[in-house]
Amino acid sequence: MIRRTFLATIALATLVSAIGLPPVQAAEVPKGKRPLNITQFESAIKTLGVTRVATLDKVITYATIPQLQDQFKQGSLTSEELVTYYLWRIQRYDLNKLNSVTELNPDALEIAKTLDAERAAGKLRGPLHGTVALLKDNIGTGDKLHNTAGAKVLQEARSDRDAFLVRKLRDAGVIILGKAAMTEWAAWMGAKQPNGYSSVGGQVYSPYDKKMDPWGSSTGPAVAVVSNFATFAIGTETWGSLSTPALFNSAAALKPSMGLISRDRIIPILDSQDVAGPLTRNVTDIALIMDAIVGTDPADPITVAAATAPKGFAHNLDGNGLRGMRVGVFPGLTPEESDINTEMITALHTAGAEVIELTPVPTDTVTEFDSEFTQLGYYGFKVGLERYLAATHAPVQTLPEIIAFNLQDKMNRMKYGQEYVVSSSESTMSPEEYAKRSLAIGQKARKNIDSLMAQYNLDMMGGTGLAVLLNAFYQGAGYPAIVIQAGYHNSNPIGFVLTGRLFDDSKLIHAAYTLEQQTQAWQAPRISK
Numbered sequence: 001m002i003r004r005t006f007l008a009t010i011a012l013a014t015l016v017s018a019i020g021l022p023p024v025q026a027a028e029v030p031k032g033k034r035p036l037n038i039t040q041f042e043s044a045i046k047t048l049g050v051t052r053v054a055t056l057d058k059v060i061t062y063a064t065i066p067q068l069q070d071q072f073k074q075g076s077l078t079s080e081e082l083v084t085y086y087l088w089r090i091q092r093y094d095l096n097k098l099n100s101v102t103e104l105n106p107d108a109l110e111i112a113k114t115l116d117a118e119r120a121a122g123k124l125r126g127p128l129h130g131t132v133a134l135l136k137d138n139i140g141t142g143d144k145l146h147n148t149a150g151a152k153v154l155q156e157a158r159s160d161r162d163a164f165l166v167r168k169l170r171d172a173g174v175i176i177l178g179k180a181a182m183t184e185w186a187a188w189m190g191a192k193q194p195n196g197y198s199s200v201g202g203q204v205y206s207p208y209d210k211k212m213d214p215w216g217s218s219t220g221p222a223v224a225v226v227s228n229f230a231t232f233a234i235g236t237e238t239w240g241s242l243s244t245p246a247l248f249n250s251a252a253a254l255k256p257s258m259g260l261i262s263r264d265r266i267i268p269i270l271d272s273q274d275v276a277g278p279l280t281r282n283v284t285d286i287a288l289i290m291d292a293i294v295g296t297d298p299a300d301p302i303t304v305a306a307a308t309a310p311k312g313f314a315h316n317l318d319g320n321g322l323r324g325m326r327v328g329v330f331p332g333l334t335p336e337e338s339d340i341n342t343e344m345i346t347a348l349h350t351a352g353a354e355v356i357e358l359t360p361v362p363t364d365t366v367t368e369f370d371s372e373f374t375q376l377g378y379y380g381f382k383v384g385l386e387r388y389l390a391a392t393h394a395p396v397q398t399l400p401e402i403i404a405f406n407l408q409d410k411m412n413r414m415k416y417g418q419e420y421v422v423s424s425s426e427s428t429m430s431p432e433e434y435a436k437r438s439l440a441i442g443q444k445a446r447k448n449i450d451s452l453m454a455q456y457n458l459d460m461m462g463g464t465g466l467a468v469l470l471n472a473f474y475q476g477a478g479y480p481a482i483v484i485q486a487g488y489h490n491s492n493p494i495g496f497v498l499t500g501r502l503f504d505d506s507k508l509i510h511a512a513y514t515l516e517q518q519t520q521a522w523q524a525p526r527i528s529k
Contacts, residue, residue, distance in 0.1 A: 079130035129173030140265035150198025181220030190417030207525035247495035258478030259305030262297035268384035321510030323352035330463035445476030
């Protein structure tokens, strides 16, 4: 969740409009920051010469997963070499620099060898076979990786088993390379905590501009994927945690409809909004990943919807996903965003869409949603986290224990305070009140979108930067949203968001793919200099 509350986001948007994005301050590295154990792979990394790395840079940086599969099929690339290549780049560009990766799977190369052997034997698990993923550090795995949510108190904690979506990835032939950094407790820690900072991982920096706010809380996954440290990453969102790091770090991302992706063994904040989703460098990969991870999970009853919701996300990505569509577009919040918004409107028209320019919703509506979801978050975090801690046999079981642990070393465990954790611990909301208020605010969020789309007879809504986040409330509604890159201002990325109704995920993916093909806007960060 973005713990820049909506009120703070509005203030930030005003600041952005006046002077541009504020710089992120270089945070002091916390004592005991988890060291990234790259030495275990040094012998493999040394097998890649500079010439081969340069060749792979050209082949992989802008490649889609199907193009990678072509390389595998031709024998010009193996999964073992792909993993080694990502490790080379992590060692060269991330270690003590961008800080997007917090932990590496010691078995990654052996898993890659196994998948290469399967491929050689003619056994392919699907279109993701042999690809490589990083997971946000709140998604549980049953292997040697830890699951910390960036919190020092969980630095040595592991999940008791794979999250459902992780099991789906493994079944699809995906190599889990490791964990990516996140804003501690998904930004549910302290009001002054920078985006991308945690006591486990330190500060994550944007590869486009280290002074730029990298946003959060899926900061590490967004930075890692655009920096070419993995084929793709999986992050989570409660309120903007996928969308905003994708927007401002030039990633593509999908925040799926609630009910498509299991929330099993993911460290929670607010169960009515928590959802996992892919971060990639292109829309094609989003579609293929969604085909792999959507499914009905008995451990998460909300996923019963996945059995009947429209799927086939990667089917027929033909560049006609906007033909005949009516798209409402909100104005950009800054002159730079407005300029790129105009370019995107032109691209929408060229792709065959009819564009309706929308006006922003009243600020008091934004304030109301923020206030209510904050109160629900206090209770939801307490109940959901303590349930997770008990299920995974964590070293602490309650919020009071976490608070007491942090107080023992404030500088390195709670450098920016822990008032949100304390407020959650002190929440007196009853389960009945929580259920009633969650239902009511969710219905209001859905009505806000549904009425706007009905008023203008829209198929979807869009806008650059934070425009959609501040007007559509798709997170509270449980509705999908997709982010693609739209352009750059002084090398800093500006993304474009499309949102629609519940289970419009496939429609949004096809529309975003069409826009992506029209604009060809994505540019890799120049982190080699």
